[in-house]
Each structure stands twice: as structure tokens, then as C-alpha cells.
Amino acid sequence: MKPLSDDTLRHLREIVELPDTAGTRYDVVEPIARGGMGVVFRARDRELDREVALKVLSVRDTGPDVRARMLTEARILARLEHPGIVPVHDVGVLADGRTYYAMKLIRGSRLDDYARAHPNLGERLRVFDRVCEAVAFAHSEGIVHRDLKPENVMVGAYGEVLVLDWGVAKLLRGEASGVADAGQAPDSSPTGAAHGAGVFVVARSTTGSGAVIGTPGYMAPEQARGESAQADPRSDVYALGAMLGFLTRDAGDRAALRRLRAIIDRATAEDPGSRYPNASSLADDVARFATGEAVSAYRERWPERARRVAARHRIAIGLVSAYLLMRVLLLLANRF
Amino acid sequence: MDHSRESPAFPSTRLSVISLARSPDPVIRRRAHTALVSTYWKPVYRYIRLRWNATPDDAEDLTQEFFAGAIELPTFERYDAARGRFRTYLRTCIDGFVANAHKAAGRQKRGGGVEHVPLDFTTAEGEIRELPIPSSQDPETLFRDEWVRHLFELAVEDTRTQCAGDDKTVHFSLFERYDLAPRDETSRLSYDDLARELGIPVTQVTNYLALARRRFRAALLERVREATGSDDEFRAEVRDLLGGAFGERENGPR
Numbered sequence: 295m296k297p298l299s300d301d302t303l304r305h306l307r308e309i310v311e312l313p314d315t316a317g318t319r320y321d322v323v324e325p326i327a328r329g330g331m332g333v334v335f336r337a338r339d340r341e342l343d344r345e346v347a348l349k350v351l352s353v354r355d356t357g358p359d360v361r362a363r364m365l366t367e368a369r370i371l372a373r374l375e376h377p378g379i380v381p382v383h384d385v386g387v388l389a390d391g392r393t394y395y396a397m398k399l400i401r402g403s404r405l406d407d408y409a410r411a412h413p414n415l416g417e418r419l420r421v422f423d424r425v426c427e428a429v430a431f432a433h434s435e436g437i438v439h440r441d442l443k444p445e446n447v448m449v450g451a452y453g454e455v456l457v458l459d460w461g462v463a464k465l466l467r468g469e470a471s472g473v474a475d476a477g478q479a480p481d482s483s484p485t486g487a488a489h490g491a492g493v494f495v496v497a498r499s500t501t502g503s504g505a506v507i508g509t510p511g512y513m514a515p516e517q518a519r520g521e522s523a524q525a526d527p528r529s530d531v532y533a534l535g536a537m538l539g540f541l542t543r544d545a546g547d548r549a550a551l552r553r554l555r556a557i558i559d560r561a562t563a564e565d566p567g568s569r570y571p572n573a574s575s576l577a578d579d580v581a582r583f584a585t586g587e588a589v590s591a592y593r594e595r596w597p598e599r600a601r602r603v604a605a606r607h608r609i610a611i612g613l614v615s616a617y618l619l620m621r622v623l624l625l626l627a628n629r630f
Numbered sequence: 631m632d633h634s635r636e637s638p639a640f641p642s643t644r645l646s647v648i649s650l651a652r653s654p655d656p657v658i659r660r661r662a663h664t665a666l667v668s669t670y671w672k673p674v675y676r677y678i679r680l681r682w683n684a685t686p687d688d689a690e691d692l693t694q695e696f697f698a699g700a701i702e703l704p705t706f707e708r709y710d711a712a713r714g715r716f717r718t719y720l721r722t723c724i725d726g727f728v729a730n731a732h733k734a735a736g737r738q739k740r741g742g743g744v745e746h747v748p749l750d751f752t753t754a755e756g757e758i759r760e761l762p763i764p765s766s767q768d769p770e771t772l773f774r775d776e777w778v779r780h781l782f783e784l785a786v787e788d789t790r791t792q793c794a795g796d797d798k799t800v801h802f803s804l805f806e807r808y809d810l811a812p813r814d815e816t817s818r819l820s821y822d823d824l825a826r827e828l829g830i831p832v833t834q835v836t837n838y839l840a841l842a843r844r845r846f847r848a849a850l851l852e853r854v855r856e857a858t859g860s861d862d863e864f865r866a867e868v869r870d871l872l873g874g875a876f877g878e879r880e881n882g883p884r
Contacts, residue, residue, distance in 0.1 A: 297757035298782050301813040306782055307872050309809060310847050316840050353847070353872055390844055 313350040314390035320348055328352070331360050331461055336399060339383075346383060350394040361393045367461045368395035370437055378428025380448075380456050400456055405447035409541055418541045419584050421447075424455035426534060426577035432457075433527040433572050436466040440525050442533035443512040444540055462507045464525055512536045515564055528566040531576055535561025535569070538580065553583055556592035648716055648859040651706040666706060667697050667749075669784065669857045670717075673776035674724055675754050680776075681769055682728050690751045696727050711859040715866065721773040778871055781853050786810065788849035789842060798842070800828065804835060805842035 298306070311333060313322055320337040326347070327334040337348040351364050368385040375381065385395040403411070405425075409418055425447055429439060439446075439460060446459040507522040508514070514532035516524055539558045542551075557579050563569045570576040579589045586606030588594060594602065604611060647669075650662035671693060678689040700706055700723070709719050766772055793802035804824060811818065821839075825832045854871065858864040 295783065295786065297761050298779055298786070298810070299761065299812065302810060303779060303782055305809060305813055306846070309843050310850060311872055312843070314840060314844050314847075316837070316844075353851070353868060389840075390847060 310353055313348065313392060313394060314388050315348075316389045318386065318388065320346065320396065322348065331364060337396070339396070345399045346396045347380075347399040348394055348396050350388065351392045353392070363461060364393045364395070367463070370460050370463050370465070371395075371397065374432055374435060374437065374460075376428055376431045378424055378431070378455055378457055379460075380458055400448045400450055402448050402450035402454075405444035405449060405537075406540070408449040409444065413544070415542065416584065419580060421449055421455050422534075422538055422541055422580060423577055423584075425457060425537070426573045426580070428455070428457040429530055429534065430573040430577065432463075433530070433574075438464045438466060438525050438527060439530050439533070440464055440507050440517065440522065441509060441513075442530055442537060443509050444537060447537075464522070466526065508533070514566070516566065526566070527572045528569045531561050531569045531571075531573060532563075532566075534573060534576055535559075538576075552598075553589050553592045553594075557583060557589055560591040646859055646864075647856050648706065648709060648711075651704075663701050663706065665856060669781070669853070670720060670777070671697065671749050672754050672780045672783075673773060674720075675749075675751060676758060676776040677721070677724060677769075677773045678728060679755075679758055680764060681772055684728075686751070686755045692728055692731060693749070693751075695731070696724060699727065709859060711863060715863055716857070716859045717773065717777050717867075718770065721769060724773075725769065774870070781857065781871070782850065785846055785850035785853050788853070789846045792845055792849070793842065798838075801838040801842040804828075804838050805846065808839060809843070809846075 308325075311325075313335065315322055315337070319339055319341045321340060323336040323338060323345070325333055326336050332349045332351050335348045335350060337346055338344070339346050349364075351361060365385065368382050371379065371382040372385075380397050380400060383396045383398070386393075388394055402408075405421065408421070412418060425442075429442065432439060437460075439457065440462045441459060442457070446457065448456045448458055450456065507525075508517040510518070512533045514525065514529040516522075517529055535558050538554075538561065542554055542558075557576070560568065560579075561570055561576050570579070575590075579591055582589050586602060588599070588602070647662040647665040650658055651666060653659050653662065674696060675689055675693045678684045678692050679686065682689075682692075684692060705723055709716055713719070764772055764775060766775065789805065790802050793799055807819060807824060808821075819827075821832050821835045825835045828835070830838075850871075851868065854867050855864055858867050
């Protein structure tokens with residue numbers, strides 16, 4: 295046998311990772327992304343004649359813990375029927391023994407790329423609001439994401455916003471329904487850190503205590519301390535606050551920034567009790583900021599309030615001023 | 631159709647030969663040593679040739695002496711999985727062994743008094759000449775790359791043997807023609823070309839190739855399982871082994 299060249303080795307590596315879809319309705323087209331615990335492929339669903347995204351457990355991420363987590367992620371996604379959360383079509387085990395699930399194929403950009411291409415603050419806040427909506431829905435279903443960051447949000451070609459990668463999500467209640475905590479799958483042993491898109495992601499363990507789950511820069515202090523089992527909606531609020539900081543780092547005038555900064559500071563407070571209680575209340579404050587209303591996180595002094603109100607009602611103030619000026623001019627004209 | 635019995639993706643039943651090398655039973659120990667030599671001799675030879683600039687004769691003697699000494703000393707048994715990967719340990723042992731051999735040069739004719747294991751050094755030497763000079767000079771990377779190459783080669787041979795054993799030679803032949811052929815675009819055959827050549831439908835080419843690839847995947851993972859000392863090391867090596875597959879993409883759902 296001839297020695298295997300580096301090119302052939304590279305090809306064989308890809309073959310090992312390629313999902314064996316024999317016996318399924320899918321044909322793999324190409325890999326499109328690598329995540330914390332799997333590779334996402336563009337695939338064709340032969341029966342429905344449409345393209346889907348197939349997330350397949352990576353060969354390199356072996357072990358029953360990861361398989362269980364993948365299954366849990368699929369079940370959590372299936373439970374979260376919301377326009378801001380990617381719908382799952384199917385879940386199963388491939389001929390090669392790897393777990394997979396099929397989901398809607400999203401064409402668009404990751405939020406970090408999208409933000410670079412869209413400097414407009416209003417548009418960024420619209421996207422952020424959609425993210426908050428999806429996360430708030432998950433919270434209402436008793437699910438905490440635990441790894442929110444711009445890389446886990448996709449903005450579709452028609453402006454739709456989807457929150458992805460629920461692989462380490464935590465279920466606050468409802469274990470009886472068969473959906474376990476994705477970050478604490480049964481029978482797991484401590485595993486090393488996985489990585490994706492150049493960003494450190496997670497290290498997990500069975501016990502939950504001591505496991506660090508999240509991404510530095512976005513994970514809440516309680517998660518960074520290894521208290522991920524205690525994560526609740528306020529931990530996601532922290533990540534959303536960090537995301538808001540990322541989206542608005544180069545935006546707005548100084549007065550506006552002070553109010554925005556106060557929102558971010560409150561969302562990312564060290565003490566969970568000082569943060570917004572959930573994603574909805576954070577979104578409400580951001581919406582108030584966007585429409586020029588007073589925000590709950592910032593106590594204005596009266597000149598600031600006057601400036602904000604003036605800015606918010608500048609058209610009405612302009613019209614009234616013009617009317618008054620005209621009246622004055624008419625009065626003067628009649629007098630002379 | 632149940633493929634899972636045929637090709638478990640994550641073989642967990644096959645014991646690591648590194649663990650078996652510590653068995654109190656001398657027969658098991660001997661078999662484990664033979665398996666370790668089979669997995670590592672070629673990377674060791676190539677490494678000594680490339681890293682230590684040894685002549686083919688010297689590299690051959692040093693490889694034979696190293697494995698003979700490893701069995702007597704016993705080097706494999708002293709490996710502690712808690713302190714790192716087996717291949718890193720082995721590479722460090724080789725470096726120490728070759729450095730000492732250089733110091734003691736002239737002490738006796740190299741290879742004297744050593745029980746030689748039949749290894750195909752002529753082929754190994756021919757392969758070194760066929761492949762481009764490795765770009766990395768880092769000893770760890772160099773040894774890792776040669777080990778990976780040899781593991782893949784062993785897995786290909788395992789696949790060939792398995793396919794020949796149950797009359798699936800056409801399946802392997804397709805795998806060889808399509809997946810092992812040089813990757814340059816101009817000389818690559820398409821599924822259509824292969825179907826025409828073999829007089830079978832394209833769908834059959836796809837199915838045959840899928841089976842051969844499934845077997846190759848299982849064979850490779852079994853080889854890695856065999857060559858690693860623990861579950862953690864197995865997982866780390868698989869991660870390392872497949873690190874380059876598909877790269878890290880920036881876009882798309884993660």
C-alpha cells in the first residue's frame with residue numbers, strides 16, 4: 295500500500311466525521327458549522343424535498359454523557375415552539391451509532407457578523423428585542439439557556455432572529471416529562487472543555503457542582519464560580535446584558551449612553567438579586583430607551599429629563615413653537 | 631436495517647493494549663507488546679529517521695533495540711496514564727533512548743544481542759522517500775503526525791482484511807479508488823465514472839462506499855482505543871486525530 299499523503303489523511307478525517315445517513319431520509323450536502331458538541335451539516339430531506347440542517351454528534355465528542363445531552367437539546371428545542379427558536383423536525387441515531395437531529399436550515403448571519411454589517415443602533419436594538427422575546431419564552435417554559443452570546447444568535451435573510459445552541463440549557467422544572475438538564479446528562483463523567491468558533495465554551499460534569507458552563511465575557515459570575523446548577527433566568531439576563539453591551543459598544547450620544555450603560559450595568563450586576571428579574575423586564579427597559587422614555591435602571595436629573603423629553607417630542611415642540619412664532623408675528627404685524 | 635451491530639461508533643469493549651501490557655499473565659503481556667510494536671514501530675522508525683537524522687540502517691537498529699529494551703525494562707508498564715498521553719510518553723522514551731545510544735556509540739555494534747522482531751523497514755524507508763519532508767520540526771508534532779498516518783494506514787488495512795473476509799472486495803475497491811486516491815481534482819473519479827467502470831448503478835456505488843467507510847471509521851476508532859491507556863486519553867486522541875476535519879466555520883447554526 296502506498297503511504298497516505300497529507301491530503302488523503304485530511305480527506306479520511308472528513309470521512310470519519312461524515313454522518314452515515316444510510317436508512318434515514320437525509321442526504322448530506324456539506325458541513326456548515328462546528329459547535330460545542332457536534333457538527334452541523336446542510337442536508338436534503340428526500341421525502342419532503344427540502345433542505346434541513348442536520349446536527350450530528352461529532353466522532354471526537356464521544357461518551358454517553360454527550361449523546362444524552364444532544365438528545366436533551368433536541369427535546370428542549372422541540373418543546374420551545376417559538377418563532378425565535380429554531381424548530382426541530384426529527385431526532386434519531388445514525389447507522390454509525392451517532393445521535394443526530396434535523397432542524398430548520400437557517401440562511402443568514404451570526405449576530406456578531408450581522409452587527410458589524412449593521413451599525414444602526416435602532417436595528418441592533420430590534421434584533422436584541424427579538425432575542426429577549428425568545429429567551430423570555432424559554433424562561434416561561436422553565437428553561438434557562440446558560441450560553442447566550444452573539445455567536446449563538448442568527449439573523450436570517452428576512453430579518454428573523456433565532457437563538458441557537460441549547461446544548462447546555464437547564465430545565466428549571468418538568469423533569470417528569472422526560473426532558474433532563476442538558477448540561478447535566480445522566481451517567482456523565484467530567485469531561486474536558488469543548489470549543490467552537492474560537493471561543494472557549496464549556497466544561498461539564500454530572501454533579502453540577504463545580505461545573506463551569508458558559509462563555510467568558512457572557513457567563514454570569516455564579517456560572518463562572520462553577521455554580522451553574524444554581525443558574526436561573528437572571529443568569530441569562532446577565533448574558534443578555536453583556537450582549538447588549540457588545541451591540542451598543544460604538545453607539546449613541548453621551549447622554550443616551552448613560553441610560554443605556556445603566557441598563558447594561560443593572561443586567562450584568564454581580565448580585566443576581568440586583569439584576570432584572572427576567573428577559574422581559576430587560577427588554578421592556580430597552581424598549582423604553584429606544585422610544586425615548588425614562589428607563590427604570592437610571593434616575594435622571596431634571597435637565598437630563600428635559601433634554602430627553604425635548605428630544606422625544608421634538609416634532610411636536612417644533613410645531614407648537616412654529617405656531618406660536620407665527621401668532622407673535624401676526625400680532626406684531628397687526629399692531630404696526 | 632441495523633448497522634449499529636456491525637460498526638459501533640464508539641467501541642468500548644476492546645481493552646487498551648497499554649492496560650494489557652501490565653497484565654500479570656506473561657502470555658497476555660507478550661501479546662500486548664506485539665500489538666504495541668505493530669501500532670508504533672513505523673512512527674518510531676520514521677521519527678528516528680526524520681528527527682534524529684539517522685541513516686536507514688541506524689534507524690532500523692535503534693527501532694529494534696528500542697522495542698526489545700522496552701519489553702525487557704519494562705518501559706510500557708511504567709507508563710502512568712495520569713501523567714499524560716501514551717504517545718507523548720513513548721516519544722520522550724525514544725528521545726532518551728536515542729540520545730543515550732549516541733553517547734554510547736562504539737560501545738558495541740548496534741543491534742548486537744537483540745532479538746529482532748520481523749518488521750518491514752524496506753517499505754517504511756520507501757514511504758519516507760515518497761512523502762514530502764514534514765513541515766514541522768517540533769518533535770511532538772512530528773511524532774504525532776507519523777503516528778496518525780500509521781494509525782490510518784492500519785485502519786485501511788483492517789478494512790481491506792474485513793472486506794476480503796466477507797466477500798466485499800468491490801466495496802473496498804471503491805473505497806480505495808475514491809477515497810484513497812490522490813486528491814487532485816483532475817485525476818479524481820466521480821461516482822458516475824465508478825458506476826460505469828463497474829457496471830453498477832450510481833446508488834450502489836453510494837451504498838458500497840458507505841459500507842466501506844463505516845467499516846473504516848470503526849476500524850480507526852478501534853485502533854485508537856487499542857493504542858490509548860484510558861477513556862479520557864481515547865477521547866482526547868480522537869479529538870486530536872480529527873481536529874482538522876471541516877475546520878472551524880464562522881457561520882451557520884452551531
